[in-house]
Amino acid sequence: xxxxxxxxxxxxxxxxxxxxxxxxxxxxxxxxxxxxxxxxxxxxxxxxxxxxxxxxxxxxxxxxxxxxxxxxxxxxxxxxxxxxxxxxxxxxxxxxxxxxxxxxxxxxxxxxxxxxxxxxxxxxxxxxxxxxxxxxxxxxxxxxxxxxxxxxxxxxxxxxxxxxxxxxxxxxxxxxxxxxxxxxxxxxxxxxxxxxxxxxxxxxxxxxxxxxxxxxxxxxxxxxxxxxxxxxxxxxxxxxxxxxxxxxxxxxxxxxxxxxxxxxxxxxxxxxxxxxxxxxxxxxxxxxxxxxxxxxxxxxxxxxxxxxxxx
Amino acid sequence: xxxxxxxxxxxxxxxxxxxxxxxxxxxxxxxxxxxxxxxxxxxxxxxxxxxxxxxxxxxxxxxxxxxxxxxxxxxxxxxxxxxxxxxxxxxxxxxxxxxxxxxxxxxxxxxxxxxxxxxxxxxxxxxxxxxxxxxxxxxxxxxxxxxxxxxxxxxxxxxxxxxxxxxxxxxxxxxxxxxxxxxxxxxxxxxxxxxxxxxxxxxxxxxxxxxxxxxxxxxxxxxxxxxxxxxxxxxxxxxxxxxxxxxxxxxxxxxxxxxxxxxxxxxxxxxxxxxxxxxxxxxxxxxxx
Numbered sequence: 001x002x003x004x005x006x007x008x009x010x011x012x013x014x015x016x017x018x019x020x021x022x023x024x025x026x027x028x029x030x031x032x033x034x035x036x037x038x039x040x041x042x043x044x045x046x047x048x049x050x051x052x053x054x055x056x057x058x059x060x061x062x063x064x065x066x067x068x069x070x071x072x073x074x075x076x077x078x079x080x081x082x083x084x085x086x087x088x089x090x091x092x093x094x095x096x097x098x099x100x101x102x103x104x105x106x107x108x109x110x111x112x113x114x115x116x117x118x119x120x121x122x123x124x125x126x127x128x129x130x131x132x133x134x135x136x137x138x139x140x141x142x143x144x145x146x147x148x149x150x151x152x153x154x155x156x157x158x159x160x161x162x163x164x165x166x167x168x169x170x171x172x173x174x175x176x177x178x179x180x181x182x183x184x185x186x187x188x189x190x191x192x193x194x195x196x197x198x199x200x201x202x203x204x205x206x207x208x209x210x211x212x213x214x215x216x217x218x219x220x221x222x223x224x225x226x227x228x229x230x231x232x233x234x235x236x237x238x239x240x241x242x243x244x245x246x247x248x249x250x251x252x253x254x255x256x257x258x259x260x261x262x263x264x265x266x267x268x269x270x271x272x273x274x275x276x277x278x279x280x281x282x283x284x285x286x287x288x289x290x291x292x293x294x295x296x297x298x299x300x301x302x303x304x305x306x307x308x309x310x311x
Numbered sequence: 312x313x314x315x316x317x318x319x320x321x322x323x324x325x326x327x328x329x330x331x332x333x334x335x336x337x338x339x340x341x342x343x344x345x346x347x348x349x350x351x352x353x354x355x356x357x358x359x360x361x362x363x364x365x366x367x368x369x370x371x372x373x374x375x376x377x378x379x380x381x382x383x384x385x386x387x388x389x390x391x392x393x394x395x396x397x398x399x400x401x402x403x404x405x406x407x408x409x410x411x412x413x414x415x416x417x418x419x420x421x422x423x424x425x426x427x428x429x430x431x432x433x434x435x436x437x438x439x440x441x442x443x444x445x446x447x448x449x450x451x452x453x454x455x456x457x458x459x460x461x462x463x464x465x466x467x468x469x470x471x472x473x474x475x476x477x478x479x480x481x482x483x484x485x486x487x488x489x490x491x492x493x494x495x496x497x498x499x500x501x502x503x504x505x506x507x508x509x510x511x512x513x514x515x516x517x518x519x520x521x522x523x524x525x526x527x528x529x530x531x532x533x534x535x536x537x538x539x540x541x542x543x544x545x546x547x548x549x550x551x552x553x554x555x556x557x558x559x560x561x562x563x564x565x566x567x568x569x570x571x572x573x574x575x576x577x578x579x580x581x582x583x584x585x586x587x588x589x590x591x592x593x594x595x596x597x598x599x600x
Contacts, residue, residue, distance in 0.1 A: 009441040013450075021457040133581035135533055137540050138555060138573035145566050156562075243443070250448035254537055258559065268449065272456050272541060280453050284445070291444040 003296050008061075010288040014281055015060050019053065021277070069285060070278035074271070079282035083264060087286075089159060090263035093256065094248055096183040098241055101190035106237060108191070109198025110230060113206065124195055131192020136251045140185040140258035147181060154181055157260040182259040186251055190244065197240055201233040208232070235306055242298025246291045329518070332593040339589015342525075345582025353399040360393035364549040372565050383567040385557060394549050395571050401550040402579050405465050405535040410527035412470025414520060417477025422508050422516075424478070425485030435482065439475040447472045448537055455543045462545045465538065469531045477523045484516040518594035525587035529580045536576045551576045 026043050044050045048059055063069070069079040112124035148156035155161065159178050166174045205211070206229050214224045253265030260266065264283055271279035333339045352359065361379065368388035375383040375391075382391040424435035454468050485508070488494060497511045538544060539552020540559075551572040558568035 005437065006440055006444055009437065010445060013441070013445060017453060017457060022459075129581065129584065130577075132584055133529070134577045135536055135540075135573065135580075137537065138569070138576060141555065141558065141562060141569040141573065144562055145569065149563055149566070246444060246446040250446040250537075253448065254540065257541070268452070269541060272452060272543070275456070277457065280456060284449050284453055287449055288445045291446070295444065 003292050006292050007289060010285060010292070011061050011064055012057065014064075014285050015057050017284075018060075018281060019056070064285065069282040072271070072276055072279045074274045074276045074279070079278050080286075082267065082279065083282055083286050086262060086264045086267050089261060090249070090252055090256070090265060093179065093182055093186060093261060093263060094252055096179055097186035097252075098190060098248065100183055101187040101194055102237065102241065104187075105191040105194025106198050106230070106234075108195040110202055110225065110233075112195065113199045113202035114225065116203065121199075124199065128192035128196045131189050134188070135254075136185055136189060137254040137258055139188055140182065140255050143181045143185055144258065154178075156181070159262055178259075178261075182255050182261050185258075186248070186255045189251065190241070190248065193240060193244070194237055197236055198233060201236050202229055205229045205232040235302065238305060239298055239302055242294055242301070245294040245298075246287075249287050249291065329593050333589050336589040336592040338585045339592060342582050342585025342587070342589055345578055346586055349399055349403055349579050349582060352396055353403045356396045356400055360390075360396045362390050362393050364389060364393040364397040366390075372561065374565075375567050382571050383565070385554075385565065385568050386561050391554075391567055391571055394554055395551070395575050397549045398551040398554060398572060398575060399579070401462070401539075401545065401548050402532045402535060402576065404462065405469065406528040406532040406579070406583070408466040409469035409473065409531040409535070410524055412466065413473035413527050413531070414477050414524045416470070416474035417479075417523070418481050418513070418516075418520060420474065421478035421481030422485045422513065425482040426489055426504070426508055426512070428486070432482070435478060439479060442472070442475045448534060451534060451538060452541060452543060455538060460538075460543050460545055462548065465535055465545065469534050473527055473530060473534075477520060477527065480519050480523055481516055484519060485512055488512050488515060518590075522587050522590045522594060525583050525590055529583035529587065532576065532579050532583065 026040060026047070026049065030040070030043075041050075048056060051059070067080050069083075071077070072079055072082055075082055108124050108127070112121040115121055144156045147154045155178050159175060160166070160171070161174050161178075164174075206225075211224060211228055214228045215221075219228075249264075252263065253268050255261070256263045256265035257269045264287065267279065268283050270276075271283070333343075361381075366389065368384070370377065370380065370384050371386055371388045373380055373384045375381060377383060380390050380392065382395065384390055385394070420435055424432040451468050451472055455464065458464065489512070494507060494511055497507050502511070535544070535550070536552035536555070539550045539554075540556045542553070542556050544550045544553040544556075554572035555569060555576075558565070558572070561568055
């Protein structure tokens, strides 16, 4: 996995989208105003639109490197400022969801592998099938219906209560209450993936000779399971979280839209409604770059966890 | 799903043997039944639906059980049952056509990369990696937002963004078969490369490709529904994703606007996922996971 060519590729894809998109930016800028052709030509020169495509690509790449991703029409803010301001909320949601998914998923996977073929195992298989098939945005709506509309236990919208003004610990608890439903909705698919994977790699790990040896030495079954089995089964789980980061980000966009969570995903939805193209492109670029970095970190983490892997 | 696609060469089992093993897989049989149900509903939608799914009426936001509207009506008085039945057409069409596009592209590119190796393989590798880091949903959303929506555009976008998985699997299989004795024999007989790839190698790669194809349909249905939920479906057709988009603003007063279309998506995706699992079991009988 080479990060630099990938980042370049992401920039090229973005540039292609900008160049191929229908509509002439200068015509859009001028609108209905009848402009003399000289002025149009001058504008084209100013924006560098008269240069050949490779030069424009280089200029675009240079702007990206300097962190200039254009200007949002709707918010009248630089795209970078806008996206960076939302990233924190998205990462909070994603981190909570992934931790939840890892915790429940690994637990479920280990339990299912330990009692293979039992009712619990069947139930775990059923849950993971549901996780793969239920769209996260629909699950979000169902959770809102159940816990916010019918039971009234948890808030359905936003990141903090609008009517009350909380400070200190109360504010944290208020945010936590708002986080429960979106995090649960986002985590379900990855919980399913992780439990299925944990189960498979646990079964494989537990059939190895060193497990037999550990049992022969008279270690209690719990220790065999956790120290010898799970430790070896954990590796694929780490990678699956890392490599599915792109999907979690996309899922987050849909979940945030249902819950009005003020993250990058909600921004993406609003930008789409307003046809705020610079924001759409900026989000694609920043999100892809994040995935490249996370994948790189996953590789490094994998190497650190597994002494057999050397780079 | 089916994260454990065996890379080993499947035994060149005949169609009948494959079918026998498929029937033994519970997942496969349930999946196939759901898929058949979906196809029947999609074909018979005009006969089954009580009314036109786009016709509005004064009977707005009526709950399920209202006379004439077994699943209720939406905010414009459109019949939910008719919408769910007609929506199956969009999901099935986009799912199957986009997956077919993805599989055809994937088989073509994957077999070139696997057979020739070298720079063809290197280029494919880079492109596949690129597709893995750019979130498919966000890219599809951008393309549809910039270039406009429509049934065929959705199929093209989803198909083009979904080929890398099939390509990776085909590449691996072709690479493994490239050095097989019978391929050498074909070479000695003087067959051209294209002929070797298409009539000697690809028939043996069919089983995993069918598995991927089934899972791709599930993925394409989900992606189409997600785009519809973002309001980017074909504006002239009724789709489950767009029904859910519409339901979002009325969650507090009309749960039925959300529950039934979502159930449609989930069952359709579940069907193709299970069918893929069953096909995988039938293709790799030794894989006992």
